[in-house]
Amino acid sequence: MSLRLFDSKNRAVRDFVPVEPGKVSMYVCGITVQGPPHIGHMRVAVAFDVVRRWLIRTGYDVTMIRNVTDIDDKILIKAAEHNDDWWKWAYRYELVATAAYNTLGVLPPSYEPRATGHITEMIDLIAELIDRGHAYESGGDVYFDVASWPRYGELTGMKVDELQPAADTDNDSKKRDVRDFALWKGQKASEPASASWPTPWGRGRPGWHLECSAMARRYLGSGFDIHGGGIDLRFPHHENEIAQSCAAGDEFAQYWMHNAWVTLAGEKMSKSLGNTLSIDELTKNARPVDLRFYLATVHYRSTVDFSESSLAEARAAYDRIEGFIGRADVAGDISTVALPDGFVSAMNDDINVSGAMAVVYDAVRHGNSALASGDKARARELALQVRAMLDVLGLDPLSEQWVDCAESQTADLGWAIDDLLAQRTEARAAKDFARADAIRDTLTAHGISIEDTPDGPKWSR
Template sequence: MSLRLYDTAARAVRDFTPLRAGQASMYVCGLTVQGPPHVGHVRAALVFDVLRSWLEHGSGLDVTLVRNVTDIDDKILTKAAEHGVEWWAWAYENELACTRAYDVLGVRPPTYEPRATGHVPDMVGLIERLIERGHAYAVDGDVYFDVRSLPEYGALTRQRLADLEPAGDTDTDDRKRDPRDFALWKAHKPGEPETAAWPTPWGRGRPGWHLECSAMAGRYLGPDFDVHGGGLDLRFPHHENEQAQSRAAGDGFARYWMHNGWVTLGGEKMSKSLGNTALVDEVVQRVRPVELRYYLVAPHYRSTIEFTDAALAEAGAAYRRIESFVQRAAEQVGGDVGTSLPEAFRAAMDDDLSTPAAVAVVHDTVRQGNTALADGDDDATRAALGAVRGMLGVLGLDPLDPRWAASGGDDRLAGVTDGLVRLALEQRQAARARKDYAAADALRDQLTALGLQVEDTPQGPRWELTR
């Protein structure tokens, strides 16, 4: 294998070698379903969807991908109470919204998508191992991880224990051995729903956030796995604490750590608490989902994306240039041409998943294909189309993929729109046939004003959206 990845823990680009021959295992932190997802939330899913695809297509690996759902959490309980609904109903409603966002952006379902509430026995077992090894202790129904018991605590983010603030997931009190000890298990409190508590040897309660992911990763991937991914904001304390508790329990845990950059709005990280979000459900009403995917996939995964309408429009225009070539070439030589991956594309993807360089290869090949189309060179057109479709297939952006066949939104509305446009084009063709060119030009101008570009081809007129 020639794939090199930037390992956050090692602070260096490392040659990726899977733990098991022919297989790769990945755990990606999914969303805490406290509300519907915004564009920043889904970036991690897109990044690791592309990595998964490249491991399969570029390296021929069989990939097991686990992406969890955190469906029990302080914020979920608070939000549900504010809206006067059961916490589990609130969590499930927003889980469905997350699934809808993943689906509309073409993110493939993970191999396993465990919910935290379904894995409490695994979490209790992990706590018991930590207590037995002297890394955790129980106090009045709460269980804490003893950070001073693990000399390597802070290794992932390269922080010294003496420099860290008290853990923010529990109230600081004198029951802790150290204010920086974090909660593995939280005792049930008066006023909290009885349904949000599970029986354990330490009393009824619910799991701490960090514990959940360690237990689910171990359940589905075993004590050692290849890649752990998530957003940059999860590095500390979440991923630091995951690594600490898993290694303290005797597991090797993740061999590579990868973190994607933020999506910002107005220069700040997109965040519900700051009120600067762009919900996926709302954005895909303004732009096609495939164009939003292109916008989020084209930059390097470690870069920050500043979300603006202008940048989104520019990305949409760039994607439509690719799409136009694919559609015109497919009409000329047929869409079933086989696929290939240029060496320059392979080199870009192997270089820490460099999608900007990979997308540049796509556009270069499109330019070559357009020249071949203009010259009537079917062999060169066929070769360019196969390469472009191969590269777009890796990125999840192939315009001929059935999931992108409609322009987004309600399928019935898309069908009606297509039918009305075709009716207008038939009227235009009829006007041209009777040599009423003024009427034909007027119909074309009206379609252009509506944001449609009409092109006359030997196979008849074709149209595409320009905005």
């Protein structure tokens, strides 16, 4: 079966046919760097990393753009609250976001443009929209005229008469219609002068929606294949992107893909709600690969309700897979290993990772049976297939990403493990077997295996 994707705009699964044969162009909305990224942000990154990896695995030459929004109302507010320069604040958390992507094994994008580096393209796009009669200047601001674009609402199915006023400006008196949205925001006395750029309409800064349209056009052209992002961006952000880009004459995205939320106790995770979980905090108690497994093995359109217990279940499932691969002893290259038909069919069915993982689990089960019966050749064949399938999901335990991570973690913890083993030896000598067993259980719970030898206890991950 050839690749089929659910297109949010058409609300249907469609055969994937790229604009240019053999190539795929993707634009995925990145992070607004107002603070550290949380697990919800990483859900987006991991979901589209899996999409990208599958496209690459099936032979496409993929160009993937993921932007950085480094100028925004929220960034200016946060920086002011901490008496910091907004551009320092934005760059600091851009680096934190990059570290989080790397921690979870997300491939670097083909390019990662910053909004502030593309002001010229934004000004040109605004000028085109004004010339075409779809935008107007008012008191230093520039607005998109929603009523001038009859197709407005085509992504979400909303009708113009049903729209609530746009929430990206507090200056509705400047608009022709309260539903119009800002393309350019005139400089405010309350904001730093450095957060503005000269334009034919006066100094100011871009509206959030405009940024992505300008950068997508700059790097992917007027028409490209896939636009991705979280489901919360469908309105108003993506709806406004479509309107302004198409009104300027661009074809824009051919397929729209949206991943579902991460929730905490059933409530959408967001900074404004204060129920965020940062990647730094989460990886204090969980290996990065376990966290990626947790995020990557749920269908991208399914909601993830985060809990410690569900993360523990994911950790246990991945441990079982790692254990099989370790026992089968299949280090080496997997680039030429053929993927099972069932896995391929599942991934081609709108990136159905749940169905794909069923094939992985089945192979692990049969592989363990082969090991138990002494059929090492069959076990090795299945273990190589498991590694190849996991590689598509960015989860091959023998990949450089996770081997290096494990070695680094082991080196960092080595002194502590040695100390605990010494305590265990003392407890055993004192016949305090309850304490000795408790220490062993603690180490086992953290992925450390202990082997008692004539030369003393040895440990390994």
